[in-house]
């Protein structure tokens with residue numbers, strides 16, 4: 649492999665689940681209660697060192713709203729990894745993750761690395777939730793599931809470290 653390893657990561661998930669917030673927390677360590685809806689997509693890079701190996705993640709944060717869905721393939725077709733995000737307080741957003749996975753399995757690279765973030769874990773007490781179903785689903789697609797909170801910054805490093813580690817194993 650070349651010395652400077654760059655991987656493309658796409659974020660996928662329903663509108664308002666916290667995709668932009670996760671990326672901004674990870675890359676810039678900031679959070680906004682009033683994070684605005686992403687139109688189309690935005691792009692950020694993050695360098696990290698894993699097991700002594702420097703890598704660059706080029707992170708594509710896509711719009712979650714259904715009306716932008718047609719743009720999907722443009723972003724994920726050549727992606728090395730996909731971070732699938734849902735809102736733990738809204739089970740409909742988990743169904744959307746399942747839809748994305750099906751689409752990736754048909755359309756994306758066969759060895760794409762997939763990780764699921766169950767986001768807004770800081771709200772867990774306010775609503776009923778069941779993470780077990782989501783966790784066993786993740787296992788069936790060869791993904792790990794992480795509880796995250798972009799608001800409090802919890803679980804986020806673990807998500808990206810898992811992605812990076814698995815990218816290096818490819």
Ligand code: GTP
Nearest residue numbers: 664665666667668669681685686712768797798799
């Ligand atoms: P789209 O651009 O519409 O696809 O949304 P998105 O998935 O990028 O979500 P975004 O990051 O814009 O966040 C949507 C709303 O949820 C914002 O008001 C955020 O402040 C809020 N939010 C994001 N992550 C968290 C979290 O972990 N906890 C809580 N409590 N709120 C969050």
